[in-house]
Amino acid sequence: MLMRRWLWWAGSYGLPRAVVLRQARRGDALARFVLESEKGSETDTFIEEMRQAGPLVRGRRLSVTVDHGLATAILRDRRFSAMVPPREARPRPLQWMLDRTDPGLPDPIAPPSMLRVDPPAHTRYRGLVTKPFNHRAVEKLRERVVTETDRVLAELDWATAPDLMADFSVRLPVAVIGAVLGVPEEGHPRLARWGVDAAPLLDLCPSWPAFRTALGSLAEGAAYFDEHIKALRLVPEDNVFSDLVASGDLDDRELLTNAALILGAGFETTANMLGNGIVALQNHPDQLELVRADPTLWPSAVDEIMRFDSPVQVTARMATCDVTLEGQDIDRGTVVLILLGGANHDPAVFSDPYRFDMTRPNVRNHLSFGSGIHTCVGANLARMEGTIALRALYERFSGIKLDVTPDRRPFVNMRGWKALPATLIA
Numbered sequence: 078m079l080m081r082r083w084l085w086w087a088g089s090y091g092l093p094r095a096v097v098l099r100q101a102r103r104g105d106a107l108a109r110f111v112l113e114s115e116k117g118s119e120t121d122t123f124i125e126e127m128r129q130a131g132p133l134v135r136g137r138r139l140s141v142t143v144d145h146g147l148a149t150a151i152l153r154d155r156r157f158s159a160m161v162p163p164r165e166a167r168p169r170p171l172q173w174m175l176d177r178t179d180p181g182l183p184d185p186i187a188p189p190s191m192l193r194v195d196p197p198a199h200t201r202y203r204g205l206v207t208k209p210f211n212h213r214a215v216e217k218l219r220e221r222v223v224t225e226t227d228r229v230l231a232e233l234d235w236a237t238a239p240d241l242m243a244d245f246s247v248r249l250p251v252a253v254i255g256a257v258l259g260v261p262e263e264g265h266p267r268l269a270r271w272g273v274d275a276a277p278l279l280d281l282c283p284s285w286p287a288f289r290t291a292l293g294s295l296a297e298g299a300a301y302f303d304e305h306i307k308a309l310r311l312v313p314e315d316n317v318f319s320d321l322v323a324s325g326d327l328d329d330r331e332l333l334t335n336a337a338l339i340l341g342a343g344f345e346t347t348a349n350m351l352g353n354g355i356v357a358l359q360n361h362p363d364q365l366e367l368v369r370a371d372p373t374l375w376p377s378a379v380d381e382i383m384r385f386d387s388p389v390q391v392t393a394r395m396a397t398c399d400v401t402l403e404g405q406d407i408d409r410g411t412v413v414l415i416l417l418g419g420a421n422h423d424p425a426v427f428s429d430p431y432r433f434d435m436t437r438p439n440v441r442n443h444l445s446f447g448s449g450i451h452t453c454v455g456a457n458l459a460r461m462e463g464t465i466a467l468r469a470l471y472e473r474f475s476g477i478k479l480d481v482t483p484d485r486r487p488f489v490n491m492r493g494w495k496a497l498p499a500t501l502i503a
Contacts (some may be wrong), residue, residue: 088178111281125273142415158394158396199451277490281489298340306332383446393415420444
């Protein structure tokens with residue numbers, strides 16, 4: 078079993094990882110961006126190198142853009158596929174090996190996940206999932222978010238050594254996603270562990286140790302949700318996941334895969350957004366004073382946090398035909414890596430882009446939730462969670478001071494902090 082999983086990792090991630098290492102030695106800015114991100118280093122220098130190289134930095138079969146206009150156009154253009162890489166793009170011997178070593182687990186970034194399918198399959202999945210995440214449904218969750226926020230903050234009152242990452246930024250989204258998935262409170266610690274362990278699967282080319290740990294937790298989660306689905310078929314509940322099960326429109330693999338996606342995307346990204354917001358406000362006290370004086374700015378503050386320090390940094394699309402966009406000719410079969418964090422700092426769209434400014438008039442033009450048909454279905458929920466949670470945190474505590482300079486998590490795509498130990502003054 079272990080050898081099969083290693084072979085699958087080697088074919089899916091190990092070979093791309095080897096290419097990245099080779100390109101980094103040659104001075105390639107994208108490869109250095111990947112390697113420095115894995116070290117938890119800041120990568121603005123490499124993003125700006127790519128920006129200076131033009132709207133589309135071309136490679137043999139992989140190109141990259143940090144240009145906001147081109148990134149938006151690609152994300153909205155149906156001639157680009159989210160199925161990256163497609164089966165036919167791989168050498169036949171490699172695909173043969175992958176088919177025979179596939180772990181068969183509900184991978185949140187592989188079909189039938191909504192992230193990696195095109196219409197008509199995507200249209201079907203999104204139609205089923207969007208309804209439970211529409212504005213009215215999110216408003217129904219508002220009371221739950223307020224209640225969970227109050228509970229988490231009450232426990233922070235008594236914490237002797239609070240970590241605003243583990244004790245706030247992670248705990249709150251897990252409680253909310255637990256409600257969405259119908260997982261009882263006693264199961265929330267397991268959800269958190271599965272979400273943290275599986276985060277490398279949302280990255281570009283995770284290491285073998287990280288991948289092995291992720292698969293172990295994915296297998297545990299799949300076994301749990303397999304039983305959870307059976308129970309919900311017998312006794313439906315009042316939650317989003319139960320509605321999906323009751324619809325009868327998704328088979329077990331589709332339900333398991335999209336449950337993994339809801340957990341990974343809904344928990345991981347929101348946790349990082351909250352943590353990134355705490356650090357941004359710590360480093361920009363003038364903005365904190367502004368939002369304390371005028372709480373109506375909190376929704377804009379959340380969007381500026383998403384723009385300034387996007388929890389998701391990268392996505393990819395493949396041209397299904399020859400395409401010309403924003404003056405750029407893109408050949409059929411070209412995979413374009415879109416650096417969302419780079420596009421969010423495009424000076425052509427955001428003036429003084431490396432300045433944290435929640436009063437920006439166009440702050441919602443960021444691409445942190447994507448764009449086009451794959452726009453994040455949980456965007457409204459994330460905005461609502463961020464607004465309620467951060468406002469409540471800063472209203473409950475008159476003083477919040479991070480005790481150490483925080484360290485980045487060693488990921489390329491999922492951008493957040495390892496820990497945020499803090500001193501809290503009521």
